[in-house]
Structure formats: structure tokens, C-alpha cells
Amino acid sequence: MFSASLFVADVNMSVEECEPQRIKKLPDHVVNKIAAGEILQRPSSAVKELIENSIDAKASLVNVTLQDAGFKLLQIQDNGTGIQKEDLKIICERFTTSKLEQYSDLQTLSTHGFRGEALASICLVSSALTIVTKTEGSELAYRASYKEGKLAESVRPCAGNKGTQISIENLFFNMPLRRESLSNHNEEFNRITSLVTRYSLHYYWVTFSVHKQGENACNDFRTSGSANQKDKISDVFGSSLGKDVMGFEIEHCESLSFSCSGFVSRPCYVSKKYSFVLFVNNRLVEFPALKKSILNVYSVYLLKGNNPFVYLNLRVKGDEIDVNVHPTKEEVRMLHESEIVEKICKKVDQLLINSNSNQQVDKTGTLRESVGKNSPLGATESPCHMVRTDPTLQSLEPFFNKRKSSLMPSVETKVNDLDTTSNRSRDGSPRIDETRSFSTSSNPTNYPPRRTFKLNSLLNLRKEVEQNCDNSLREIISNCSYVGSSSPEIAFVQHSTELWLLNMQNLAEQLFYQIVIYDFGNFGRFSFSSQSLYVQKLVELALRKSKKYEEEFEGNTARIAAAVEDITQKFYSRSSMLLDYFSWEISPETGQLATFPMLLRNYEPSFEILPELIAEMGLKACWNKEQECFDSFARIIAKYYTVTSRFWMHRPDKDWKYMHEHVLLPAMKLFLQPSKNFQQCVAQVASLPQLYKIFERC
Numbered sequence: 218m219f220s221a222s223l224f225v226a227d228v229n230m231s232v233e234e235c236e237p238q239r240i241k242k243l244p245d246h247v248v249n250k251i252a253a254g255e256i257l258q259r260p261s262s263a264v265k266e267l268i269e270n271s272i273d274a275k276a277s278l279v280n281v282t283l284q285d286a287g288f289k290l291l292q293i294q295d296n297g298t299g300i301q302k303e304d305l306k307i308i309c310e311r312f313t314t315s316k317l318e319q320y321s322d323l324q325t326l327s328t329h330g331f332r333g334e335a336l337a338s339i340c341l342v343s344s345a346l347t348i349v350t351k352t353e354g355s356e357l358a359y360r361a362s363y364k365e366g367k368l369a370e371s372v373r374p375c376a377g378n379k380g381t382q383i384s385i386e387n388l389f390f391n392m393p394l395r396r397e398s399l400s401n402h403n404e405e406f407n408r409i410t411s412l413v414t415r416y417s418l419h420y421y422w423v424t425f426s427v428h429k430q431g432e433n434a435c436n437d438f439r440t441s442g443s444a445n446q447k448d449k450i451s452d453v454f455g456s457s458l459g460k461d462v463m464g465f466e467i468e469h470c471e472s473l474s475f476s477c478s479g480f481v482s483r484p485c486y487v488s489k490k491y492s493f494v495l496f497v498n499n500r501l502v503e504f505p506a507l508k509k510s511i512l513n514v515y516s517v518y519l520l521k522g523n524n525p526f527v528y529l530n531l532r533v534k535g536d537e538i539d540v541n542v543h544p545t546k547e548e549v550r551m552l553h554e555s556e557i558v559e560k561i562c563k564k565v566d567q568l569l570i571n572s573n574s575n576q577q578v579d580k581t582g583t584l585r586e587s588v589g590k591n592s593p594l595g596a597t598e599s600p601c602h603m604v605r606t607d608p609t610l611q612s613l614e615p616f617f618n619k620r621k622s623s624l625m626p627s628v629e630t631k632v633n634d635l636d637t638t639s640n641r642s643r644d645g646s647p648r649i650d651e652t653r654s655f656s657t658s659s660n661p662t663n664y665p666p667r668r669t670f671k672l673n674s675l676l677n678l679r680k681e682v683e684q685n686c687d688n689s690l691r692e693i694i695s696n697c698s699y700v701g702s703s704s705p706e707i708a709f710v711q712h713s714t715e716l717w718l719l720n721m722q723n724l725a726e727q728l729f730y731q732i733v734i735y736d737f738g739n740f741g742r743f744s745f746s747s748q749s750l751y752v753q754k755l756v757e758l759a760l761r762k763s764k765k766y767e768e769e770f771e772g773n774t775a776r777i778a779a780a781v782e783d784i785t786q787k788f789y790s791r792s793s794m795l796l797d798y799f800s801w802e803i804s805p806e807t808g809q810l811a812t813f814p815m816l817l818r819n820y821e822p823s824f825e826i827l828p829e830l831i832a833e834m835g836l837k838a839c840w841n842k843e844q845e846c847f848d849s850f851a852r853i854i855a856k857y858y859t860v861t862s863r864f865w866m867h868r869p870d871k872d873w874k875y876m877h878e879h880v881l882l883p884a885m886k887l888f889l890q891p892s893k894n895f896q897q898c899v900a901q902v903a904s905l906p907q908l909y910k911i912f913e914r915c
Contacts, residue, residue, distance in 0.1 A: 257338050257339060257342055257388075257389075259399050259405060259408070260283075260286055260287030260288060260291060260388055260399075260405050260408075260409065261287075261405065261408040261409045261412050263287065263291060263335075263339050263385065263388065264281060264287065264291065264293070264409050264412060264413070265412055265501070266335035266336075266339070267293040267335070267339075267383055268281075268293065268412075268413070268416055270335065270336075270381075271293060271295035271297055271381070272416070272420060272423070273297075274295060274297025274298045274299070274380075274381065275297050275298055276295035276296050276297035276380060276423065277296060277422065277423055277424065277442060278294075278295060278296045278380075278423070278424045279293065279294070279295045279423060279424070279425050279426075280292075280293070280294045280295070280425075280426045280428070281293055281409065281413060281425075281426065281427045281428065282294070282427075282428045282430055283406065283409065283427065283428065283429055283430060284429075284430040284431060285402055286402035286403075286405035286406045286409070287385075287388060287405065287406075287409065288387070288388050288389065288396065288399075288402070288405075289386070289387065289388075290384065290385070290386055290430060291384075291385040291388060292382065292383065292384045292385070293381075293382070293383050294380065294381070294382040294383075295380045295381055295382075296378065296379055296380035297380050297381060298352065298353065298380075299350045299351050299352035299353070299355070299379060299380055299381055300348065300350040300352070300381055301352060302355075302359050302372060305348065305350070305359060305361040305368070305372050306368055306372070308336055308348070308361075309336045309337055309340045309346065309363040309366050309367070309368070310337055310366055310367075311334055311337040311338075311366070336383075337366050339385055339388075340363050340364070340365065340366045341365060341366055342388060342389050342390075342391060342392060343385045343386060343387055343388050343389075343390065344364070344386050344387035344390045345362060345363070345364060345369075345384075345385075345386045345387070346362070346363045346364075346383065346384070346385050346386075347360065347361070347362045347363075347383070347384045347386075348360070348361050348362075348363075348381065348382070348383050348384075349375060349377045349381070349382045349384075350377070350380070350381040350382070351377045351378060351379050351380065351381075352379070353379060356749065357374040357375070357376075357377075358374070358375050358376060358377025358378070359372050359373065359374055359375065360372070360373050360374075360375045360377075361373075375758070376750075376754075376755075376758060376828070406429065409427060410427050410438045412501075413425050413427050413438065414438070414453055414454075415494050415501055416501065417440045417449065417453055418446070418449060418450065418453055418454075418494060418528060419494070419496045419499070419501070419528075419530065421442070421443050421445070421446045421448075421449035422442045422443065422444070423442055424439075424440065424441050424442045425438075425439070425440050426438065426439040426440070427439070437704075440452055440453055441872070446480075447459060447462065447464075447480065450462060450480060450528075454492075454526070457486075458482065458486060458488075458526055461482050461483045461485055461486035462480040462481065462482050462483070462486075462526065463480065463481055463482075463483060463568050463572060464478075464479075464480060465477070465478060465479045465480055465481050465529065465564065465565070465568065466478050467560065467561065467564055470560065473553045473556055473557055473560065474533065474534035474537050474552075474553075475531065475532060475533045475534070475551075475553075475557055476531075476532045477529055477530065477531045477532070477561060477564075478529075478530050479527070479528045479529040479530050480526075480527075480528045481511075481525065481526070481527050481528075481565055481568060481569075482525045482526040482527070483569075483572045484515075484518040484519055484523075484569060484572060486523070486525065486526060487523055488523060488524045488525070488526065489522065489523075489524060490524055491512060491524040491525060492524070492525075492526045492527065492528075493508045493511070493527050494527065494528040494529070495507065495508070495527075495528075495529050495531065496529070496530050496531065497531045497532075497533060497538070497549050497551075498531070498532060498533060498535075498538065499530075500549070502548055502549050503548055504548075504549075506554065506555075506558055507529075507557075507558045507561065508527075510558050510559075510561075510562050511525070511527055511561070511562060511565055512524075512525070513562075514562050514565050514566050514569070515565075515569070517569075518569045527565075529561070531557075531561075533551055533557075537551060537552040537553070538550070538551050538552070539551075667739055668738050668739055670737055670738055672843070673844075674843045674844035674847055675734065675737055675847060677844055678734050678844065678847060678848055678851075679734055679735060682731055682734065682890055682892075683890060685890075685892045685893055685894065686890035686891065686892065686893070687891050687892065687893040687895075687896060690891040690895075690896065690898075690899055691889070691890060691891055692712075693710075693712045693717060693899060694710075694719075694724075694885050694886060694889060694891060694899075695886050695887075696712060696713075696886075697710035697711060697712045697717065697882075697886070698710060698711045698712075699877065699878045699882055700716065701874075702721075702873065702874045702877045702878075705721070705722075705873040706720060706721055706722045707719070707720065707721065708721050708877045708882065709902065710882070714904060714905035714906060715901055715903065715904045715905070716901070716902040716903040716904075717899055717900065717901055717902060718899070718900045718901075718902050719898065719899055720897070720898040720899070721877060721881060722859055723895055723897075723898040724881075724885060724889065724891065724895070724898050725858075725859045725881055725885075726855050726856060726858075726859040727855075727889060727891060727892060727895060727898075728817075728855075728881070728884060728885055728888065728889050729816050729817070729854065729855035729858045729859060730851050730852055730855035731888065731889065731890060732816045732817065732855075732888070733799075733816065733850070733851035733854055733855060734847070734851055735888075736816070737798060737847070738797065738798050738799075740799065740800040740814040740815055740816060741800065741814070741815030741816075741818075742800045742802075742812040742813065742814065742815055743812060743813040743814075743815050743821075743824075744811065744812050745810060745811060745812070745813070749809065750809065750810040750827070751807065751808045751809050751810065752784075752785050752788050752789075752803060752808040752809075752810060752831060753781060753785045753808050755810070755827055755828040755831050755832075756780075756781050756784045756785060756828065756831055756832050756835060757777070757781050758828045759828035759829045759831070759832035760777045760780060760781065760832055761777060762828075763828070763829055763832070765829065766832070780835075780836070783835065784831070784832065784834075784835025784836065785808055785835075787835055787840055788803055788808070788831070788835070789803070789805045789808060790805075791840065792804070792805045793805075796812075798847075799814050799850065799854075800812060800813075800814040800815070801813060801814055810827075813827070814854070816854075816858060817880065817881075817884055818880075819879075819880050820876065820880050820881070822857065822858045823857075826857045829857070830853065830854070830857040833853050833857070834849075834850065834853050837849065837853065838850055838853055
């Protein structure tokens with residue numbers, strides 16, 4: 218029961234307390250944060266917005282890098298058209314867009330974004346947002362940092378590739394409840410990979426990748442651009458689905474103003490999960506009514522527990538669709554929704570009826586395509602024919618990936634704006650390209666004669682390599698056959714009746730060190746023909762921006778300036794030696810970097826490491842004593858020449874499996890003298906005699 222005094226107090230409330238509260242206009246920063254929380258529901262929402270921006274910018278390469286599922290770091294890099302320097306001042310403000318100017322433009326919109334809220338919303342729920350961009354006609358890239366939707370510091374020039382890189386730090390740092398509710402990082406990472414998978418299917422000519430920073434490369438997701446959409450299905454979803462999909466096509470329907478194409482799975486396809494991917498006017502959307510209706514059609518044909526795969530590309534007339542009905546643009550409204558759903562379902566039903574007439578149920582209760590008696594598919598092959606009796610005839614790779622590797626260029630190699638030239642090989646060694654001219658059109662047979670150096674310092678270094686060589690490891694590597702690769706760092710080879718694991722990263726570092734020592738003064742060159750790179754600027758960039766030197770210099774401007782001056786003087790004063798011995802041309806007057814040594818034909822290092830490489834040589838290399846100088850130069854160059862898994866993700870024109878099989882491993886077989894100190898680089902995985910003993914016990 219309530220006390221009498223409490224009741225009286227409620228009755229005698231003051232008139233002021235009974236009055237309604239006044240309506241106030243919320244400040245802009247409150248409005249913006251509320252809108253940002255609605256637009257960005259989780260990290261995958263930010264990835265979706267930024268991927269769509271990259272596609273709108275006509276990118277053919279989109280790389281996503283994540284740390285803690287995007288909460289700590291979310292980075293999107295593309296090679297699109299880039300952003301004008303003038304636009305960087307307002308790009309993170311709300312309702313700034315290049316996609317439309319008036320409301321009627323929505324009816325003819327061909328891009329994904331149109332509101333101009335994505336970057337502003339991301340900036341408001343993250344501690345920092347950084348943009349590095351470079352346009353086609355610009356000589357320099359530009360870097361801009363933002364906080365709370367505003368430019369934190371002036372736009373600065375920097376080094377960078379064509380396109381845009383957007384880095385987001387500490388997503389939802391100011392929304393603790395949201396961040397706590399999304400604490401399952403594996404689930405968030407899976408959502409992002411699922412999202413990227415769908416975009417890679419629709420935009421099959423674009424190369425997509427997702428990289429988990431700081432973790433094993435086996436967690437990475439990567440697809441390469443393909444000329445055929447059906448091949449992309451096999452690449453992304455597996456070869457079994459690629460074999461069991463049917464093309465879907467509805468030509469333009471005048472009465473409903475729409476057309477539709479795509480792929481749907483046959484009834485024989487076995488899957489526990491229903492995969493439904495729908496793009497309407499090239500926009501990834503949800504359409505629950507269509508999704509449920511198609512599943513109802515399949516329910517007649519599928520065995521219990523099976524689910525279909527459906528990918529549809531629906532094109533509707535612009536003035537009969539409303540794309541502005543959802544904060545995250547995940548839904549659209551169409552004028553003739555029910556009629557379109559009915560027509561699509563009828564077409565799916567017709568395809569399944571035709572497919573079903575060519576199917577049979579096997580003894581396991583699984584639907585399979587029927588084959589004629591004389592069909593090659595009807596013949597059963599004895600299991601013994603699947604045994605790999607001759608390791609030189611076949612590798613394991615084709616059984617897992619039937620996608621053709623991009624062939625490497627035979628003479629000329631290009632990285633972004635870098636031209637390369639070629640060189641002939643010495644006897645018994647991998648081919649090391651060399652030229653005295655920067656032209657790539659010269660006759661490849663007109664090479665300068667190979668020079669021989671008999672310096673005691675070089676002879677001592679070579680003797681040390683030979684004395685430390687492990688002959689048993691050299692036997693394994695020299696006479697092995699490539700089996701396959703599990704990551705850019707790990708490859709598997711067969712030697713005799715044994716399966717071996719090779720740490721390609723450590724072995725490649727040894728290889729490049731020995732190439733520097735043995736091919737001293739006979740390297741090829743990469744020419745920086747269309748870029749102006751200066752030693753002083755590269756060193757300053759490394760010392761100021763690289764985390765490697767944060768502790769050493771602690772942002773001290775005076776110490777950095779002194780170090781830059783010391784390093785540049787070392788390179789200027791020894792420019793003749795660098796050119797003669799290492800094919801490293803640097804102008805002693807201006808400090809412009811013109812060429813860089815090419816150690817191995819068809820292999821290109823990550824040129825993004827040039828600032829750190831030059832800084833490392835200036836700080837750590839020995840410049841006064843001849844033998845120590847050559848040794849330190851060789852080790853530093855080899856270390857930076859050896860790239861990691863993250864590098865391969867950003868190189869759509871290179872396939873690391875191809876590089877393992879056709880470039881690095883052949884060079885190691887001919888040239889590498891593996892050191893006894895690197896026995897951990899090689900590990901035996903299986904032995905056929907031991908396996909037989911195990912099976913005999915069973």
C-alpha cells in the first residue's frame with residue numbers, strides 16, 4: 218500500500234512540474250552521431266559503403282585489411298580514379314557527394330552511393346580516419362586526416378599509388394554498448410568475407426581480397442578478376458557449385474519494365490545453407506518476398522536437408538524503383554514487385570523441370586546427373602590411376618584450383634609505373650636480368666659481357682656461404698618436385714617418397730642474399746621512368762611515418778633532420794659505387810633515384826618498401842669496411858626483397874602459387890645453398906614407408 222503522505226505529495230505537485238517539456242533543436246554534432254549510428258550498424262556496414270565507393274570509382278582492385286574484425290583497424294585500398302585534392306577538405310562532411318545534384322537524379326542513378334553520408338558517419342564513430350589518394354594526372358598522392366567529420370590537419374603530399382586508401386581506427390570507440398554487443402570478432406569477420414564474396418560474384422572482373430592483419434595468411438580471402446562469371450562462381454564458392462549451376466535469363470519485359478539474369482543451382486546440388494544473392498540495378502539488396510518464393514519453388518525438387526544457390530541480377534527501369542527507402546540502402550521498392558516475383562519464380566520452375574528430367578537418384582539418396590553408357594562421365598576409373606606415381610607429371614595444385622594462373626611476362630615486367638629491363642643468365646644459375654640501357658625494346662641477345670670480380674671480400678663471403686651449406690637440405694631442394702602451396706610463406710614439395718614443407722620466405726631471403734654475393738655487379742635494373750623519387754624525401758618519409766623508427770626518433774624533428782642529412786650524404790658520396798656494383802643509380806646532384814637492382818627474372822619486390830630500405834641501409838649498413846659493407850648491403854636488400862603474404866594480396870597481376878612453382882623454386886633448385894643455421898626452414902610432413910607401417914598395424 219502507498220503511504221498517505223506520498224499520495225498527497227503526488228497530488229500537490231507544482232504547476233511547473235506538470236507542464237510539458239519544451240521542444241529544442243538538437244545540435245548538429247548530436248544529430249550527426251545519431252544518424253551515423255543508424256547508418257553504420259556494424260563493421261560490415263562500413264566495408265559495404267567503402268567497397269561501393271571503390272566500385273563507383275571504377276576500381277579493378279579492392280583490398281580490405283582488418284585488425285580485430287575492423288574494430289581496431291579497417292582499411293580499404295583501391296586503384297580507382299582517386300579523389301581531387303580540392304575535394305579532400307569537405308569529403309567527410311555530411312551530404313557531400315559527386316553522384317547527384319538534384320532529387321530527380323535518383324531516377325537515372327547508376328552509382329551505389331548518393332546521399333554523401335558514408336564517410337561522415339564513419340568519421341563520427343571512429344577515433345581517426347585517414348585518406349591517401351592519387352588521381353591519374355597527379356604526380357603526387359595526397360594525405361588527409363579527419364576527426365569528428367572535420368579535417369584535422371592540412372592536406373599534405375606523400376608517396377602513393379593511383380587510387381584511394383582509407384584507414385579507419387577504433388571503430389565505435391564512442392559507442393561502448395554497440396561495441397560490446399558486437400564482441401564476437403569471428404562472426405564479424407565472417408560477415409565481412411560473406412559481403413565481399415557477394416560483391417566479387419557480381420563484379421567478377423574486379424579483384425577482391427580480405428586480409429586479417431597480424432594473423433596467418435590461411436585466414437585471408439582473395440579472388441582474382443575473371444572474364445567469365447561462371448568461372449568466378451567456381452573460384453569463390455567451389456568447383457562443385459560451378460558444375461551444378463544453370464544460367465538464368467529473362468529478356469527485357471516491356472509490360473513490367475525489367476530484365477533478369479544470373480545463375481541457379483540444379484536440384485542435384487548439395488548444401489546445408491540457402492545462398493541467395495540479389496543485385497537490383499547493380500546494388501546489393503535484400504528482397505525477402507522473392508527469396509522465400511524461390512525457396513518454395515525449390516522445395517518440390519530438393520531432397521530433405523538440401524538448399525539451393527541463387528544469384529540474380531535484376532535490372533529495373535529507373536523511374537519504377539525507389540532506392541531511397543532504407544538508411545543503409547539494403548532494401549528497395551519496385552512498382553510491380555508481385556508480378557516480377559511471379560515471373561522470376563515461373564522461370565526458375567521451368568529450369569528445374571528441364572534439369573530434373575536428366576537426373577537420377579543414386580544409392581545414397583543424392584541426386585546426380587544421369588550419363589549415357591557411352592559417355593566419358595559414365596566410365597569409372599580405378600583408384601590406382603589416381604595415385605601420383607610420377608611426381609614430375611603432375612602437381613597437387615590443379616586438383617584444388619582450376620583457375621588459370623596469369624602468365625608472367627617473358628622479357629618486360631611492370632609494377633605500377635615502373636619499367637624493367639632484362640639480362641642474361643650465367644651458367645648454372647637462375648636468369649638474372651641486366652642491361653646498361655633503360656629501353657625495353659632492344660634486342661634481348663645484345664647483352665653486355667658479364668663482369669668478373671676477384672675482390673677478396675667477395676671471395677670470403679662466397680666461401681662462408683659454401684662452408685655453411687647443409688648438403689642434405691641442398692639435396693632435398695635441388696631434387697624436389699612442387700606439390701602445392703598453402704600460403705605465400707609455405708610450399709609443399711615431394712622428394713623421393715617424402716613430403717616436405719618449405720618456409721619460402723626464409724629460403725627466399727637466403728636466395729636473394731646469395732644472388733647479391735654471386736652476381737655482384739651484374740644485376741638488371743628496374744627503371745623509375747615516370748616517377749620522381751628522391752632519396753632525401755624517401756628517407757624523411759620513412760623516419761617520420763614508419764612505426765619501426767618511432768621509438769628511436771620519438772618524433773624529434775632535429776634528430777630526424779640530422780639522420781636524413783647523414784643518410785643522404787652517404788648515398789650521394791657513394792653514388793658511383795652503388796651504380797657500378799648494385800645497379801642502383803642515384804644522381805649525386807639532386808639525389809633522384811633512377812634505377813633499382815633486379816635480382817631475379819620475373820620477380821618484383823614490393824616497391825612500397827623503398828623508403829624503409831633506404832633508411833635501413835643508411836642507419837644499419839656498414840659504409841667504411843669493404844667486406845662488411847657488401848655483406849650488410851646484401852642482407853638488407855635480401856630482407857626487403859623478400860615479401861610477405863600481405864604484399865601478394867595487393868598484387869592482382871601476380872599469383873604467389875605461380876611464383877612459388879615457376880620462379881622461386883626453380884631458382885632455389887639451381888642456385889640456393891641452404892645454410893645449416895636455417896634447418897627449421899624445411900620440415901618433413903609425411904613419409905610413404907612410414908605410412909605403410911602405420912596402415913599395416915591397422
